[in-house]
Amino acid sequence: xxxxxxxxxxxxxxxxxxxxxxxxxxxxxxxxxxxxxxxxxxxxxxxxxxxxxxxxxxxxxxxxxxxxxxxxxxxxxxxxxxxxxxxxxxxxxxxxxxxxxxxxxxxxxxxxxxxxxxxxxxxxxxxxxxxxxxxxxxxxxxxxxxxxxxxxxxxxxxxxxxxxxxxxxxxxxxxxxxxxxxxxxxxxxxxxxxxxxxxxxxxxxxxxxxxxxxxxxxxxxxxxxxxxxxxxxxxxxxxxxxxxxxxxxxxxxxxxxxxxxxxxxxxxxxxxxxxxxxxxxxxxxxxxxxxxxxxxxxxxxxxxxxxxxxxxxxxxxxxxxxxxxxxxxxxxxxxxxxxxxxxxxxxxxxxxxxxxxxxxxxxxxxxxxxxxxxxxxxxxxxxxxxxxxxxxxxxxxxxxxxxxxxxxxxxxxxxxxxxxxxxxxxxxxxxxxxxxxxxxxxxxxxxxxxxxxxxxxxxxxxxxxxxxxxxxxxxxxxxxxxxxxxxxx
Numbered sequence: 001x002x003x004x005x006x007x008x009x010x011x012x013x014x015x016x017x018x019x020x021x022x023x024x025x026x027x028x029x030x031x032x033x034x035x036x037x038x039x040x041x042x043x044x045x046x047x048x049x050x051x052x053x054x055x056x057x058x059x060x061x062x063x064x065x066x067x068x069x070x071x072x073x074x075x076x077x078x079x080x081x082x083x084x085x086x087x088x089x090x091x092x093x094x095x096x097x098x099x100x101x102x103x104x105x106x107x108x109x110x111x112x113x114x115x116x117x118x119x120x121x122x123x124x125x126x127x128x129x130x131x132x133x134x135x136x137x138x139x140x141x142x143x144x145x146x147x148x149x150x151x152x153x154x155x156x157x158x159x160x161x162x163x164x165x166x167x168x169x170x171x172x173x174x175x176x177x178x179x180x181x182x183x184x185x186x187x188x189x190x191x192x193x194x195x196x197x198x199x200x201x202x203x204x205x206x207x208x209x210x211x212x213x214x215x216x217x218x219x220x221x222x223x224x225x226x227x228x229x230x231x232x233x234x235x236x237x238x239x240x241x242x243x244x245x246x247x248x249x250x251x252x253x254x255x256x257x258x259x260x261x262x263x264x265x266x267x268x269x270x271x272x273x274x275x276x277x278x279x280x281x282x283x284x285x286x287x288x289x290x291x292x293x294x295x296x297x298x299x300x301x302x303x304x305x306x307x308x309x310x311x312x313x314x315x316x317x318x319x320x321x322x323x324x325x326x327x328x329x330x331x332x333x334x335x336x337x338x339x340x341x342x343x344x345x346x347x348x349x350x351x352x353x354x355x356x357x358x359x360x361x362x363x364x365x366x367x368x369x370x371x372x373x374x375x376x377x378x379x380x381x382x383x384x385x386x387x388x389x390x391x392x393x394x395x396x397x398x399x400x401x402x403x404x405x406x407x408x409x410x411x412x413x414x415x416x417x418x419x420x421x422x423x424x425x426x427x428x429x430x431x432x433x434x435x436x437x438x439x440x441x442x443x444x445x446x447x448x449x450x451x452x453x454x455x456x457x458x459x460x461x462x463x464x465x466x467x468x469x470x471x472x473x474x475x476x477x478x479x480x481x482x483x484x485x486x487x488x489x
Contacts, residue, residue, distance in 0.1 A: 006175040006238035007048075007055040008168035009077060009201060011107075013098035014084030015091075019114035022151035023084065024060050027161070046186055046199060046241030047228050051161040056168075057201070057239045059186070077184040077201050077254075080167045081109040082160070083135075087121035087148075090129030099135065108171065110163045111137055111146035117153055175238035180259040181207035185215045185251045186241065189301040190330040194245035196220075200257055207236045207259070212266035213244060216255035217274035219266035220247040250329055253303040291320045293389045294345030295382070296336050297327040300352050305329070308350060311379045320390045322382060332369055334358045340367045346385060348378060399483040400424030404475045405464065414447065416468050417475055425460035426467070430483040434471050444471030446483065 012020045027049045045060045059078055081102045085095055102109050113126055127140055136142020145167070147160035183203040191197040198215065200207075212219050226243040227233050236242045248270065251257070260266050295312070299305050305327045312322050326339050332347055332354040338361070340347050347362075347369040354362070354369055362369050372378040406418040426432075428449055434441040449456050450466035459465050469481065 003174035003176050006173050007057055008079045008164065008171070008173055009057045009059065009203070009239050010164060011059045011078035011081045011102075012084060013081055013102065015086070015089070015094040015098070018084045018086040018089070018092070018095070019149075019151050020084045021060060023082075023112065023114060023149065023157070024058055026151045026154055026157060027058065046201060048241070049161075051158070051165060054165060055239070056161070056164060057241060059201075077186060077203070078105065078107060079171060079173055080164060081105075081107055082112050082164070083109050084112045084114055085126060085130065086115045087113050087123050087126050088115050088118050090122075090126045091133045091135070096133060099133075108167050109144065110160070110167060111135065111144055112149050112156075112160055113146060114149050114151060116148045116155070117150040123148065173239075175204045177206050177237055179205035180211075181205040181213075181236070182256065182258050185253055185255045185257055187253050187301055187303050188247075188250045188329070190250065190328075191245060192330075196247035196250045197243065197245040198247060198251050200242050200244060202236055202238055202240050202242065204238055205259075206238070207240075207242060209234060211259050211261050212263060213257050214260055214266050214269040214273070215247070215251035215257035217270045218247045218249045218251035219260075219263075219270045220244055221263070222259075250302050253301075253306065291389055291391065293320060293322045293382075293386050294325045294340075294343040295322060296340050296343075296345050296347045297324055297350070298332050298336060298347065298352050299327075299329055299350040302329050304350055307375060308348070308378065311375055312382055315379065315383050315386060317386050317390060319393070320386050322386060331355050332358050332362075334361055337361045337365065337367050337369075341365045346370060348372065348382070350375075350378060394486050396484045397487050398424065399430060399485055400426040400460070401483070402426055402459070402465075402467070402481045404477060404479040404481065406477065407475055408466075410474050413444075413470050413472060414468060415471060415475055416466065417481075418464060419467050419481060420464050421459055421462050422480070424483070425458055426481070426483045427458045431485065432469060432471070433482045433484060434469075434473060434475055435480045435482055436476075436478075441475075441479070442471040442473035444469050 012024060014020055024047065028047050047058050049056050049058060083098060083102065085091060111130065113123060115121055116123060127137065130137055131140050135144060137144045137146045145163045147156045147163055149156035149160055181202045182205055183201045186199045186201050188196065188198040207225060209222055209225065212221050223246060225233050225236055228241045260269055297305060297308055299308065309324060315322055325343050325345055331352045332349050334355065334357050336347055337358045339345065347367065349369055349371045351373050370381060401422040401424055402419040403422055404417050404419055408416040408418065426446060428446050430446045432446055433443050446467060447470055448468040449459055
C-alpha cells in the first residue's frame, strides 16, 4: 500500500533551565514543571499537541547534563528537534551537548530563543552566541530557522509551531498505516499494579489489539493500549506515543520494537535479541591500593538508570572506583538490602521508596539507603562516599634540614653532634632521618638542641649548633639530619 503523510515527532532539547518544559507547558496547557523535582525534567515524556488542526508529537527530553544518554535517545526517535536557548544566557555547555545529539541523529532542527520577556534578555547577544558556536541561524549567515518565544505570554509560540510544520513538510515524513507497528521504546517503568510497563513511540505502521510486542529481549501481549493521557484506545497510528504493560521484563529504553503474531514467536524473537546483546564486560582487576565503592541503584524508571550510570562514570579518584553491582526499577527490596550486606555496598534510591521489610533489615544490618530526587545531588553524595571510602595514606612532610659537621660523642643510641642549619626548622622531640647522600642510614628523634652553650627548643635560623639525637647508626661529617612529620592524606 502507498505510504501516507504522518505527523512529526519533535524532540525539545537544550540547557538546564532554559525553558523547555515551560514551552511545552504552554503548548499543551498542562503543568509539568511543578511536578518535577527542582523544576528539572527527570524523564523523557511524550505528548501530542494540535496546531492548525495538525497533530504534532513532542518529546520533552531532560536538559540536565547528566541525562545525555536520554537526550540522545530522544533525538534518535525524533524527526525534528527544537533547540531551546534562553535569551538571558545564550549558548551553554548542555546546549552544545544537545546540538551534538541532534547532529548524531542527523535530523533537522529549529532554534527557539526563549525567555524574551525577561528584563535581562539580550537577543542580539544570544544570536551572536549561536554564531560563535557555529549555529548559523537565518539572517546570521545560515539557514537554520528560529523563533523568539515567551512561554509566559505565548508570544512567538504560533510562529515556532508554523516552523515545525514547515520543517515536517520539507522532510516529507511518511508511513504505511497498513503495516504492523514498529518504533522505539521511549521509557519503561515497573508499575506496582501492572508490572513492567513501557512508553512506545510508533514510527511506522498501526498498533492494534492483536499479537505480541517484542522490544529487545522483552515481550508483552497486546491486551490494551493507552494514549499519552492514559485513555484506552483501540489502535494507534504513526507518530503516536502509547503506553503498554505486561512485559516479560523491563524493555530497555531506546530499543526498537516490532509486532509478532503469538507468544511462541515473541519468545523466539526476544531470545534471539538477547543473544545479540553484547555480553557484559568482565570486571577489571583493581590496582594495588585502589578501593571500591559498591552501589545498588534503584530508580522509578529504567531511563534513570542510564542517566545515573552516565553521571557516576564521571566520578573518579586515583585511589578508589565506584562499581554499580546491581540496578533495577522499583522500590528498595529485601533482596537489595541482602545484596548490600554481602557486598558492603550502599543503596541509592532515586525517586523510589523502601519496602517495610527491607527497611527493617537495613536498620538491623546497618545498611545505608540514600534517597534522592535530583541527579546532581546524588552525584555530589556519591563523590563524598567515595572520598570517605579511601583509606588515609601516611606521607612524610619535611620540617627542617641540617648538615653534620662533627661527631663529639656517641653511645648505643645517643649521639652528640655539631651541625649547621640548612633549611626549615628543627625542634626538640622531632622525628628525624639520618641521610648519607640519597641513602637513609637510620631514623630517630631529636633529644636536645644547644646554641651558644644554652639549651634551646628550636633551630630555625642560619648558623652552627649542637644537637643530641637518638639513632642506631653513627653520623659522620657530611651526613644530613632531616626532621619530618607524618601526615594522613
